[in-house]
Amino acid sequence: MSDTTTPKTRRVLSGIQPSGRLHLGNYFGAIRQYLKLQADGHECFYFIANYHAMTSLRDKAELEAATMHVATAYLALGIDPARSVFFLQSDVPQVTELCWMLNTVCPVTLMQKATSYKDKIARGLVANMGLFDYPVLQAADITIYDANLVPVGQDQKQHIEITRDLAIKFNQTFAADVLVPPEPYIVAEVAVVPGLDGQKMSKSYDNTIEIFQTDKQTKKRCGRIVTDSTPMEDPKNPDTCNVFALLKLLADQAELDEIAAAYRAGGYGYGQAKNRLAELINALFAGPREKYAAYENDPDTVRDILREGGRRARQVAEATMARVRDAAGIVTTY
Secondary structure, three states: OEEOOOOOOOEEEEEEOOOOOOEHHHHHHHHHHHHHHHHOOOEEEEEEOHHHHOOOOOOHHHHHHHHHHHHHHHHHHOOOOOOEEEEEHHHOOHHHHHHHHHHOOOOHHHHHOOHHHHHHHHOOOOOOHHHHOHHHHHHHHHHOOOOOEEEOOHHHHHHHHHHHHHHHHHHHHOOOOOOOOOEEEEEOOOOOOEOOOOOEOOHHHOOOOEOOOOHHHHHHHHOOOOOOOOOOOOOOOHHHOHHHHHHHHHOOHHHHHHHHHHHHHOOOOHHHHHHHHHHHHHHHOHHHHHHHHHHHOOHHHHHHHHHHHHHHHHHHHHHHHHHHHHHHOOOOOO
16 A cells, blocks of 8 residues: 555554664654654554664674664654554564464565565675575564554565565465454655765665764764755755755745745855754754653663563564464474
């Protein structure tokens, strides 16, 4: 489905890999939608996909730090543990059990068709079974919580289609409707967030503007946005400017119209636009930055929130696995 409206209350699930510091692309491409789904009263399950991160991140200290950063950042940005189940993937061991069981019904040809695997190998990631099997673990992540909707970008839609295929295949193989085939939730108006160089904002391109940095650091980073060499006094085209593309995410329409007119009239420099962009970013994230600092100084509270979220997630996961084991004939004695 592709829509700008939110369907009736459903169970929503999404995860994020702890692969680095959160940036504007993370917020406008995903987190903002998560907050809206939470505010709309959906039953939201949001998790930190630290098992998935192991396909490319092998440094113990780096993975631990990135995991705590993402947890702290999501809480600071507004993920509410009273309204959403917020947890670590690794706190639900049942998900790897379901991954194995889905692997037993997953055709190898289905994985060979996965475009994300081919794309990652083309970008230089080392081929390994974790990377190859990534969509099956993702399918387990989704189906173990009976998720109806999965917010994803267009580039992840194929993984949700694979999840649907595997859920249906498992149900048919064991003649039991035990897994819920999910639907992708793709918000049509979400645009690709440009980075400093005009490419999609991504840690892998080193072109990000981080959310949780100081005002001064934000201004310095905005100053590095690539523009053309048009002199300040000459007219400029806002529609081809990386700075203006980012301003469109933050400024209201009246201000955008004013800045666009100034671009076209001349006498308005890229430096002025960059400074205004930094001001808007700093204003938007001032509150979350304060909350982040408070949580960062109290990591035990963050861990307690994750622990409680994991407990709630395990309850749902174990109920699903009880159905799955029974359908497949898996005998347990505990």
